[in-house]
Amino acid sequence: MSTKLVILDRDGVINQDSHHYIKSLAEWIPYPSAIQAIARLTQAGWTTAIATNQSGIARGYYDETELKHMHDSLNALVAEAGGEIAHIAYCPHGPHDQCACRKPLPGMLIDIREALGLETLQDSWMIGDSLGDLQAGQAAGCQQALVLTGKGQRTLDRHPDISASDTPVFEDLAAFTAWLLHDGDSR
Template identity: 70%
Template sequence: MSAKLVILDRDGVINQDSDNYVKSLDEWIPYPSSIKAIARLSQAGWTVAVATNQSGIARGYYDEGELARMHEAMVAMIEEAGGKIACITYCPHGPKDGCHCRKPLPGMLHEIRQMLDLASLEGSWMVGDSLRDIQAGDAAGCQSALVLTGKGKRTLDKHPEISASNVKVFENLATFADWLLDTPPATS
């Protein structure tokens, strides 16, 4: 049986992204429709997790304490809306640190699989706004979806082949949730 799991990138999917990094709770601005979408997915029996690259920590723009404050606020908003985040993984490393967790590598997704005690990520979804998110999802055996919020439109413009692949493309997380909750489960 496949897992009813949706793994979300954070910046650009759940909250507004910034080319200058989201460095503080004040700069963390959620998309209200994404908070509601996560709540709807949770209420429909989907487990929701977050896997986010946070190289701003390695770059010295903010620390893990500030990241924790952002995540506490995010979880509180989602819970207030009736949803739940099962777990959050993040990569604090920079692009040249040689870690196993930074997307496009699937390390954080495998960490989520282990945290949730799943045999595999087959049937799970990785939803992001960048090619890295899709590549990590593919490497971990997830189905992938690109949202056009955050850097999603830029990603699709730069990589039009995404449209011709098996990656689903959605306006935002809310339209992904609408589609997923309206799609009957595959029978095997």
């Protein structure tokens, strides 16, 4: 039996993004509809995990303790709404560090697969707002969806072929969740 898994990018999908990085809990502003969407996924039997590039750590903008505060707050909000995040994978490296985890590479998704004891991610979804998110999902064998929050609209404007591909495009995580819970299971 396969686990129904949705892997989410964080900044721009679950919370507001910033060109100046999200450096503190005070700057981490979740989309209320995204928190509710994660809860709905949990309640419908889906497992959720997060794969997030956090190069602000390598750049010295914040440290892993501050990131933990953000993720503790995220977990608390999701739990309060009746949901659960099974695993959070993050890449603390910069774009030139030649790591295996930074999206568009699939390292974090493989980490999630291993942490959850899954053999494959072929029945899983990777939801993101950037081309790198989609590429990581594809490299890991996931289905992908683009949300237009965060950098999503800019990503679609720069890569209009996304909407012509098998990658569905949604206004936000709540719209993806509504689609998945009503239509997507039959895919």
